[in-house]
Amino acid sequence: MADSVRWLRIDFDKCIKAGECYYNHPELFRRTDSGYPALRIRRAATPAQFREAQEAMEVCPSRAISYEDDSTD
Amino acid sequence: MPATAATVSRPIDPREFDAVDFQRDPFPLYRRLRDDHPVFHDRFHNRWILSRYQDIEAAFQDSQSFDRAVYDPNGPYEFGRRHIFGPNILEYGNSPQHRWMRNVVAGQFVGERLDAFLPIIDRIAREVIATFERDCEVELVSQFSSQFPIRVISNMLGLPREDEAMFVGWYQALIAGLGFGGEHLARGLVARNEMWDYIDPLIEQRRRSPGDDLLSRITIAELDGKRLETKEIKGFVALLLAAGGDTTDKAIANMWYHMIYTRPDVFPQVLADPELWGNVFTEMMRYDAVVHAQFRQTTREIPLHGEVIPRGAGVILYLGAGNRDERVFRDPDVFDIHRDDLHMGRENRSGKYKDGKPGHLGFGMGPHFCMGYAMARQEASIACGHLAHAMKNARPKFAAHEGITSPSIDSGGFRSPRELWIEFDVR
Numbered sequence: 399m400a401d402s403v404r405w406l407r408i409d410f411d412k413c414i415k416a417g418e419c420y421y422n423h424p425e426l427f428r429r430t431d432s433g434y435p436a437l438r439i440r441r442a443a444t445p446a447q448f449r450e451a452q453e454a455m456e457v458c459p460s461r462a463i464s465y466e467d468d469s470t471d
Numbered sequence: 472m473p474a475t476a477a478t479v480s481r482p483i484d485p486r487e488f489d490a491v492d493f494q495r496d497p498f499p500l501y502r503r504l505r506d507d508h509p510v511f512h513d514r515f516h517n518r519w520i521l522s523r524y525q526d527i528e529a530a531f532q533d534s535q536s537f538d539r540a541v542y543d544p545n546g547p548y549e550f551g552r553r554h555i556f557g558p559n560i561l562e563y564g565n566s567p568q569h570r571w572m573r574n575v576v577a578g579q580f581v582g583e584r585l586d587a588f589l590p591i592i593d594r595i596a597r598e599v600i601a602t603f604e605r606d607c608e609v610e611l612v613s614q615f616s617s618q619f620p621i622r623v624i625s626n627m628l629g630l631p632r633e634d635e636a637m638f639v640g641w642y643q644a645l646i647a648g649l650g651f652g653g654e655h656l657a658r659g660l661v662a663r664n665e666m667w668d669y670i671d672p673l674i675e676q677r678r679r680s681p682g683d684d685l686l687s688r689i690t691i692a693e694l695d696g697k698r699l700e701t702k703e704i705k706g707f708v709a710l711l712l713a714a715g716g717d718t719t720d721k722a723i724a725n726m727w728y729h730m731i732y733t734r735p736d737v738f739p740q741v742l743a744d745p746e747l748w749g750n751v752f753t754e755m756m757r758y759d760a761v762v763h764a765q766f767r768q769t770t771r772e773i774p775l776h777g778e779v780i781p782r783g784a785g786v787i788l789y790l791g792a793g794n795r796d797e798r799v800f801r802d803p804d805v806f807d808i809h810r811d812d813l814h815m816g817r818e819n820r821s822g823k824y825k826d827g828k829p830g831h832l833g834f835g836m837g838p839h840f841c842m843g844y845a846m847a848r849q850e851a852s853i854a855c856g857h858l859a860h861a862m863k864n865a866r867p868k869f870a871a872h873e874g875i876t877s878p879s880i881d882s883g884g885f886r887s888p889r890e891l892w893i894e895f896d897v898r
């Protein structure tokens with residue numbers, strides 16, 4: 399699956415602004431003034447990015463982060 | 472301490488920070504700082520001071536500009552004496568090392584991992600209470616709060632129960648060394664070395680056959696294929712005693728002080744609805760935060776409120792002052808567990824909440840936000856619930872109380888009552 403692309407998503411209804419994503423994974427997420435995260439990149443494409451995305455999903459206390467496989471794109 | 476009437480603005484003499492008055496009641500000086508000197512250059516101690524909520528929040532968040540690095544002992548101002556813990560996470564500023572170390576251990580204190588420890592917390596609270604529950608009176612600080620969190624940590628670490636009292640002794644010496652310096656510092660260092668010698672073989676043993684205790688978990692935790700070194704584990708254990716033990720200890724005492732002395736009128740509501748201990752905790756963390764000061768060093772020039780803080784300057788963030796900022800909290804000097812301008816639930820590292828309300832600054836914010844925030848809240852709520860249940864009709868033993876105070880605000884600056892005598896009816 400190394401050449402597949404995964405779209406990162408944040409569910410802002412679920413997000414509680416805990417900040418774990420952007421403090422732990424600044425490569426993927428950015429803190430905005432409102433406390434909500436913003437995506438730095440929309441797609442995880444490298445193994446390093448996959449790993450970061452996976453870890454971000456795990457540290458998010460409200461399970462607001464997901465990524466979708468999209469190998470047909 | 473009740474607020475004094477608005478003071479007439481006058482220049483601040485830096486020696487006021489060393490005065491007993493300030494240690495007893497820093498709030499009038501905090502107000503003068505906020506109102507007239509939002510960026511105060513204390514030339515006498517060679518440091519800068521921020522005191523408004525917004526400025527402190529911004530500094531916590533902008534850790535690139537306000538670094539929490541190890542302070543150069545040859546530098547302009549020697550902050551604290553934290554080295555007593557040995558190598559630990561507090562010594563790493565913005566380094567990737569900090570992020571790594573934090574991530575190895577932080578997960579142990581939240582979520583399911585924390586839930587797994589709740590029965591231990593519950594049991595220890597009841598055990599310590601059992602030592603005085605038939606006495607009709609208790610000095611809460613020595614008999615409960617200085618015993619409870621440290622025993623919790625010792626148990627979480629999985630240390631032999633028969634050594635718990637020894638651990639409590641080391642803890643007290645370490646904390647005294649942190650707060651008073653001098654001869655106490657020397658004793659603190661001795662205690663720390665004894666503790667390290669004691670813990671060394673335990674770490675080795677965990678390496679060989681890890682169990683499910685916290686010491687095993689931090690010994691074998693791996694991130695990016697790396698584990699903590701022995702000296703880092705020992706540094707972390709020492710830090711846990713102070714960062715996780717002493718703070719929570721004092722938080723519980725502050726909560727009870729307010730319930731029985733300043734707000735006996737709302738205490739019955741809390742007794743009737745123990746969920747409200749969460750609100751007592753939150754408002755305590757705002758109104759009488761245990762930790763009042765955090766130290767940072769600037770990595771660039773900071774222009775702010777018409778002043779310029781130079782690069783490489785030592786900065787004190789008085790979160791105890793920010794928590795009383797009238798620009799953010801209405802009637803900031805009133806202890807109100809029902810206030811609607813404070814986020815009452817669990818804290819967020821980002822300091823932002825969906826209810827749009829500001830949070831307290833008592834755990835810091837951002838990259839260095841307290842790692843034990845969820846655990847401290849749980850410990851305090853569980854302990855207070857059991858205490859309230861065991862001590863029927865809890866009331867002050869003495870009508871007068873000197874209030875919440877600090878031995879020395881610059882040497883750790885933890886604030887709490889020295890003693891808290893409570894009378895009660897045996898259940």
Ligand code: HEM
Binds near residue numbers: 715722762843847
């Ligand atoms: C009511 C109790 C507590 C208070 C008032 C408190 C306060 C604080 C504050 C203000 C900071 C920020 C330091 C900074 O910005 O430089 C902090 C950090 C920290 N706290 Fe707590 N704390 C409490 C309980 C705990 C507990 C129970 C633990 C144990 C797990 C703990 C572990 C830590 C650690 C390891 C850090 C450093 C985090 C880092 O540098 O990334 N604290 N705490």
Ligand code: SF4
Binds near residue numbers: 460462
């Ligand atoms: S970690 Fe989750 S809840 Fe926290 S800010 Fe990121 S997405 Fe939101």
